[in-house]
Amino acid sequence: MSGESKTTISSKNVTVNYGRITALHDFSVDVPSGIVGLLGPNGAGKSTFIKAIVGLLEPASGRITIAGKDSRTEGDIIRDMIGYMPENDCLIDTFTAVELVSYMGQISGMRRMDAMPRSHEMLDFVGIGEERYRPISSYSTGMKQRVKLAQAIVHDPKILFLDEPTNGMDPQGREEMLNLVKKIRASDKSILVSTHILDDLEKISDHAIIINDGRLVTQGNLDTLLEGSESLRVVKVRGQSESMENFVRTLGTAFEVRDVTRESGQISAVILNSDDGNPIFKLSRECNVQLRAYYPHRATLEDVFVSAVEGKKQKGAV
Ligand SMILES: Nc1ncnc2c1ncn2[C@@H]1O[C@H](COP(=O)(O)OP(=O)(O)O)[C@@H](O)[C@H]1O
Ligand SMILES: [Mg+2]
Secondary structure, three states: OOHHHOEEEEEEEEEEEEOOEEEEEEEEEEEEOOEEEEEOOOOOOHHHHHHHHHOOOOOOEEEEEEOOEEOOOOHHHHHHHEEEEOOOOOOOOOOEHHHHHHHHHHHOOOOHHHHHHHHHHHHHHHOOOHHHHOEHHHOOHHHHHHHHHHHHHOOOOOEEEEEOOOOOOOHHHHHHHHHHHHHHHHOOOEEEEEEOOHHHHHHHOOEEEEEEOOEEEEEEEHHHHHHOOOOEEEEEEEOOHHHHHHHHHHHHHHOEEEEEEEEOOEEEEEEEOOOOOHHHHHHHHHOOOEEEEEEEOOOOHHHHHHHHHHHHHHHHOO
């Protein structure tokens, strides 16, 4: 049996409420080991799920276990095993990064004499240089994200929770953050990473848990999930605008057209077609437009949602 399929976290019928708002509805999922993406749009319930796992929120009902330990009764054991990078600021602004990370190490049970060198080591790892001796209040968002990661791993936890780790970072910073996550994974840790960005997830993980409206949409291998929407194709044509409009109209009689974008002298359409492109090549000739491109449409988070929901409908159909 491969390590990938081992369950690290199990959520059974978990419901979490904020007053009258239900943020997680009867949420059941088994999270395998490795890097697992928790993918969903803003407000989906990602942070709520992570907070419930790490013990910051108490579910109204249901049960969560981490490496077999019950979150309600074995919180102390769990706290030693896990690291948590919250979505929002968790840093004490007046501390320097070295102080903060070593302080967090001590809170997690390390001795001061061990926590201090470890703090330096972790700040080296995340790429915080001499700035580590400055108060965190003077840091950029990207630097704060790095320090948040350093404090999450200072006590060398086996299981990590990273809540939107690339939040507020520029493209280069994002890339670096994702590379750090991959490096951490190489040291044999399980990592649950929440994100609303499919692109980010594809760079680090094979396995995705997709959540929306506090409910599980689907989960599994990311490629397989994306394949569900693989039959979308992009068609780009050029020509006189009347001819192009005629092409698009006719295209719509033969295929399901999902999206049409008109640019100067060019039209792009996203169509549903799992067969070859011959009918489209033929149609473009008949309509006297020049076919500029015909290629698979890159799936978006929305496409994955649509195909997951359609898949469920088909399964449910009697
Ligand atoms: N402290 C809170 N009080 C009331 N509602 C909240 C609170 N935190 C989150 N929510 C609501 O719970 C839902 C899930 O939020 P959240 O878990 O933060 O989603 P995500 O992390 O996926 O963006 C949203 O509808 C959000 O508005
Ligand atoms: Mg969130």
